[in-house]
Amino acid sequence: MRAVLCGYYGKGNGGDEALLATLLQMLPDHVTPIVLSGNPQETRDRYHVEACDRMGLFSVLQTLRKSDAFIWGGGSLMQDVTSAISPLYYGGLMTLAQKLGLKTIAWAQGIGPLKRNTTQELARQTFENCTAVSVRDRGSAALLSEWGIPCTLAPDPVWALEASPVLGLWDLPAPRVAVTLRSHPQLTATRLSNFTRALIDFQKATQTCILLVPFQQSQDLAIAEAIAPQLPGVYKILSLQDPKALKGLFRGVEMAIGMRLHSLIMAAAEGCRCFALSYDPKVSKLMAELDMPGWNLTEIPDEYHVIYNTLLEHYANGDSLTPDQIQSLVDQATIHRDLLHQILFAS
CATH class of the missing domain: 3.40.50.11930 (Rossmann fold)
Structure with a gap:
């Protein structure tokens, strides 16, 4: 066939x-x-x-x-x-x-x-x-x-995607925090500036290695390159083309701050604490279904220290999904596979 x-x-x-x-x-x-x-x-x-x-x-x-x-x-x-x-x-x-x-x-x-x-x-x-x-x-x-x-x-099938290890990830100092931002009209220069200032203070307080992860080079890389030189500590821009490696990256990450839907799904599936910045109803739906903390872009606080305190609180005390919750979502996601087999095996 x-x-x-x-x-x-x-x-x-x-x-x-x-x-x-x-x-x-x-x-x-x-x-x-x-x-x-x-x-x-x-x-x-x-x-x-x-x-x-x-x-x-x-x-x-x-x-x-x-x-x-x-x-x-x-x-x-x-x-x-x-x-x-x-x-x-x-x-x-x-x-x-x-x-x-x-x-x-x-x-x-x-x-x-x-x-x-x-x-x-x-x-x-x-x-x-x-x-x-x-x-x-x-x-x-x-x-x-x-x-x-x-x-x-059924949940997004990427919950069930097999992950691959990322060469060199474990050579970067721990703990690690991944950030996935994309260009969007609602991510204004002021909001991005405030978020960057908050991220700078967050890194100073936590001594984390910040991984800036462009999911789509054309929309994400420029933002990553703008934030990177302002960070006071260790950082790395990781542009990964293999989606299995992209998911595997989050196995070595303590917390993910993401706009991209699949960055949040991959991170949650690998046991990361997640904080979402929603630019689209699909991200807001995921936040609601998983009770995931975060803001719509239009609701990001104007004071950068509020952003900083919120991120710090979630890093210190936020919860990731439990192994049982993750396994349940992975199992449910395979319903998409069952549908394919049912239809494509039918005469």
């Missing part, structure tokens, strides 16, 4: 690469994956799979015609906040796959936000015509229920 995997792959985003790595980990052995990628050669080299240029419409069409299944491979694909074109691209490919008679799976989706009536209707129709749907949060499940579309609800 040949299955086309479609997501925001090959675009340098650590979270989306982690979803791809997890999907490949969960696919049945008899399935040959063909990944639609923004960088097909890099995808071939990293995962040892077939890959096709996601924007080469003729080659994508040819690939679909030679395949048996089409899988939306996790994440917030059907949303129109970052781009109105995004749902047209993903919805168009899903509709085409359905018309060609492929088995179609919307896998581990986080649906929305959908602000436009046209994209809401496109999303409803494409999900309605899928062979099977799984979602990663209660809000998405509630929306599909509103539309009368059955789905499977």
